[in-house]
Amino acid sequence: MTDQVTGCCVVGGGPAGAMLALLLARRGVRVALLEMHHDFDREFRGDTVHPSTLEILDQIGLADRVHELHNSRISGPTLLTTRGPFTPFTLSRLNTKYPYILLVHQKDLLALLTEEAKKYPSFQLLMGANVTELIREEGIVRGVRYQSNDGLHELRSLLTVGADGRFSRVRHLAGIEPVRTSPPMDVLWFRLPHLGEDIDAPGGAFGGFAHGHIVGGFDRKDYWQIAFVIPKGSYAALRAEGIEGLRRQIVDVESRLAKHVQTLTDWQQVSLLSVESGRCRQWYAPGLLLIGDAAHAMSPVGGVGINYAVQDAVVAANLLTKPLLAGCVTTGQLRAVQSKRQWPVRIIQALQTQLQKRVIASALQAQEETALNIPWLVRVFTKIPFLRDIPPRIMALGVVRVRVEN
Ligand SMILES: Cc1cc2nc3c(=O)[nH]c(=O)nc-3n(C[C@H](O)[C@H](O)[C@H](O)COP(=O)(O)OP(=O)(O)OC[C@H]3O[C@@H](n4cnc5c(N)ncnc54)[C@H](O)[C@@H]3O)c2cc1C
Numbered sequence: 001m002t003d004q005v006t007g008c009c010v011v012g013g014g015p016a017g018a019m020l021a022l023l024l025a026r027r028g029v030r031v032a033l034l035e036m037h038h039d040f041d042r043e044f045r046g047d048t049v050h051p052s053t054l055e056i057l058d059q060i061g062l063a064d065r066v067h068e069l070h071n072s073r074i075s076g077p078t079l080l081t082t083r084g085p086f087t088p089f090t091l092s093r094l095n096t097k098y099p100y101i102l103l104v105h106q107k108d109l110l111a112l113l114t115e116e117a118k119k120y121p122s123f124q125l126l127m128g129a130n131v132t133e134l135i136r137e138e139g140i141v142r143g144v145r146y147q148s149n150d151g152l153h154e155l156r157s158l159l160t161v162g163a164d165g166r167f168s169r170v171r172h173l174a175g176i177e178p179v180r181t182s183p184p185m186d187v188l189w190f191r192l193p194h195l196g197e198d199i200d201a202p203g204g205a206f207g208g209f210a211h212g213h214i215v216g217g218f219d220r221k222d223y224w225q226i227a228f229v230i231p232k233g234s235y236a237a238l239r240a241e242g243i244e245g246l247r248r249q250i251v252d253v254e255s256r257l258a259k260h261v262q263t264l265t266d267w268q269q270v271s272l273l274s275v276e277s278g279r280c281r282q283w284y285a286p287g288l289l290l291i292g293d294a295a296h297a298m299s300p301v302g303g304v305g306i307n308y309a310v311q312d313a314v315v316a317a318n319l320l321t322k323p324l325l326a327g328c329v330t331t332g333q334l335r336a337v338q339s340k341r342q343w344p345v346r347i348i349q350a351l352q353t354q355l356q357k358r359v360i361a362s363a364l365q366a367q368e369e370t371a372l373n374i375p376w377l378v379r380v381f382t383k384i385p386f387l388r389d390i391p392p393r394i395m396a397l398g399v400v401r402v403r404v405e406n
Pocket of ligand 1: 300
């Protein structure tokens with residue numbers, strides 16, 4: 001077992017961990033980022049970079065570089081309804097330099113953040129480092145033990161941050177249990193090709209609902225990324241029908257995909273994404289802080305999880321850089337991170353839950369309905385200037401705007 005020492009040990013190289021490690025390193029804090037995988041290319045976890053994150057990347061000089069990555073843009077979805085196409089919101093009116101969602105492969109974003117962090121001598125990236133234990137001294141977390149190809153290692157630190165996602169090992173080892181609010185849906189995720197006569201989605205995304213299923217599509221320039229939303233637990237029955245059953249159900253919702261779905265020939269092309277959400281009552285313990293999905297697992301509704309994880313990282317870096325440089329981080333300072341972030345998280349999770357319960361769950365149960373019927377109140381709401389921009393503003397910029405303090 002090799003002993004190493006650092007100021008801050010960040011467990012998990014997802015959006016939260018990578019951003020926190022970069023922000024601390026550029027302020028001169030000694031920081032080690034531990035990621036259990038050997039690369040960033042793994043199961044799908046979203047690739048939406050919202051205006052709030054683009055603004056943060058701009059503040060640290062990375063906005064141009066993120067726009068150079070393979071990307072496409074969404075400004076608002078076009079929904080297929082009983083009364084024709086309907087655009088519930090658009091980001092293009094928002095007061096921001098980046099009035100759109102940038103779709104970027106998450107592995108490219110994480111590579112960009114960690115490559116940037118490597119420019120700072122105080123940063124250390126440990127790939128293939130699977131954290132298995134917390135080091136505790138007199139009730140205070142003082143680092144981690146991790147397994148890598150060459151054996152078990154010990155990394156001691158002033159502060160340990162669990163940014164290791166929804167199934168956080170660090171959280172479990174700390175004895176912190178999240179309150180789960182599992183929403184009633186799963187998502188099938190697959191690609192369909194762009195064809196000559198294609199779907200018209202001027203805002204970069206389309207959506208439709210019929211016969212108890214929901215289809216969403218995102219324009220990725222060279223293909224359509226499709227989300228097929230199904231009731232939780234119904235995957236086995238769908239699979240038993242064979243891939244032709246899936247093709248039929250997609251076309252039932254969106255007949256314009258009839259030719260596209262012919263390319264779906266094997267279940268290997270389809271990923272099942274299990275959706276859950278929840279949050280911890282307490283995000284910290286002496287010597288330890290949880291951020292991102294480890295503190296509050298986000299459902300994919302609105303595609304905001306990455307952005308909330310990044311905002312947690314910014315707030316943690318703003319509040320903890322000076323204490324880390326001074327060599328003393330108190331529990332009160334860790335509590336302050338939770339205090340600043342827990343209300344924005346609670347509000348967005350409440351909105352997600354309402355949307356899931358009222359819109360998505362009822363759409364999934366409505367076997368007889370053949371298309372979305374948008375209530376007149378919603379149609380009126382989306383026409384009132386000021387009011388119509390509140391939901392997209394919360395989704396795109398967060399409940400509270402977060403800035404990097406240099
Ligand atoms: C089906 C689905 C679709 C989603 N779609 C979107 C979307 O489109 N847009 C969006 O914004 N959000 C989306 N989300 C939510 C989003 O994925 C999360 O909110 C976001 O990834 C949280 O970032 P994070 O850094 O906290 O955690 P994660 O991204 O989960 O990163 C955690 C990292 O920790 C590593 N790790 C775990 N355990 C250990 C260990 N013991 N030792 C070392 N490393 C470890 C993992 O390998 C991982 O790299 C989706 C979620 C789901 C489930």
